[in-house]
Amino acid sequence: MTNRQIAAMETKKKLMAAAKELIREKGLANTSIAEITSRCGVANGTFYTYFKRKEDVIFALSRETYQEVLDQALIHPGTFLERLTFFAVTFTGCIENSGLKLCQEWVRNTVDPDLIENEDDRGKLAFDMQSVAKMLESGIERGELKSDTPVEVLSHTLIDVLYGQMLCWDMSGGTYGFVERTEEFCRLFLGAMMAPYMQNL
Known part of the structure; x- marks a missing residue:
């Protein structure tokens, strides 16, 4: 990778970090x-080198974050249920830590796939289902x-649960802990849900 490409990657990361902070605040x-x-100390025009519109920043943040969640979950130590729980809790933790406003903006901008301009961003639901399938x-x-x-x-069922919890958390205005709700689901129901498919090791 050339110095110019490295500098471009760093600039994009700065833009994404600044956007994340501001969206969480406002x-x-x-x-x-x-x-x-x-x-992040760059000219206005620099933004358009990497993004067509500010909504695209939300999608870029989402893609990067949830690939990391999957990668970490696949190598997490412990049993299968511990790895799957780690995935679910980390998934929801990323959403909660990003803040209610950012989550609400993401939902608002992805509910209608026809409004998403970038084809890569249209597939977030499919990406999340594929992530669970890989687990x-x-x-x-x-x-x-x-x-x-x-x-x-x-994989469809588990993502239905996580997305349903996310929507309820959004609609409640974040009046309870999203991660706590996910931990509760994993503790009370995930084992029973997976029990018919577990090998007797």
Whole structure:
């Protein structure tokens, strides 16, 4: 990678970090591109080198964060259920730590896929389902889950739960802990949900 490419990556990271801070503080509607560029010390035009509009920053933040969540969960030590719990809790932790405003903006800008301009960003739901599917496939490969485990059905169901919890947390105005709610689900229901597919090791 050339010095120029490294510098470009650093500039994009700065823009994303500044946008994340501002959106958490003020919401997307009250954040201008000028404020984002000013906060990280670059010219306004620099923003458009990396993003077409400010909504695109939210999608970029989302893609980067949740790939890291999957990568960490796949190598997390412990049993299959411990790794899956780690994935679910870390997933929701990233959302809660990003702040209610950022989460609400993300939901607002992704509910209608036709409004998303970048094709990569249209597939966030599919990406999250595929992430859970990879967790399940890893469990099968390690001999922790039965080979006939219904990967597609289970991945859809788990993401339905996490997205449903996220929407309820949004609609409540963040009046309870999103991570706590996920930990409660994992503690009370995840084991029973996965029990029919676990190998007797």
